Amino acid sequence: MEQRIDRIKKQLHAKNYKLTPQREATLRVLLEREEDHLSAENVFLLVKEKAPEIGLATVYRTLELLSELKIVDKINFGDGVSRYDLRKEGVEHFHHHLVCMECGAVDEIIEDLLGEVEQIVEKDWGFQVKDHRLTFHGICKQCQTASVEVTK
Structure with a gap:
């Protein structure tokens, strides 16, 4: 530290x-x-x-x-x-997140998943990308499992 x-x-x-x-x-x-x-x-x-x-x-x-x-x-x-x-x-870019819409848990994706998308944006739109952020909103594994348990 x-x-x-x-x-x-x-x-x-x-x-x-x-x-x-x-x-x-x-x-x-x-x-x-x-x-x-x-x-x-x-x-x-x-x-x-x-x-x-x-x-x-x-x-x-x-x-x-x-x-x-x-x-x-x-x-x-x-x-x-x-x-x-x-x-x-x-790291060159901000990392990505997975946000559970049920329990609010937040997980991080450290890998940069948007390198190719960034190149397309720069080439096709002439837009110089400085950074990007990606957040997926959904249901985490734990909540999915809990939901299946309740319906049994």
């Missing part, structure tokens, strides 16, 4: 920002809970445990800055809540 924080600190410095204690506390929460797709409020409550003096506005500003710098991705799964997801290091 310390190496990742150090690399992020360098990213911030390259854009003339500092890694303040508040930003570091926010980053630590995101790193510790990387698979959780936390909302700003979730991040705030967890940061507050580490740094009780921090305010909600500071956490929001930090998340927005990290999003602008492409350290985190701001995502919405259709429920009206923005969530924050650390961008995987060394």
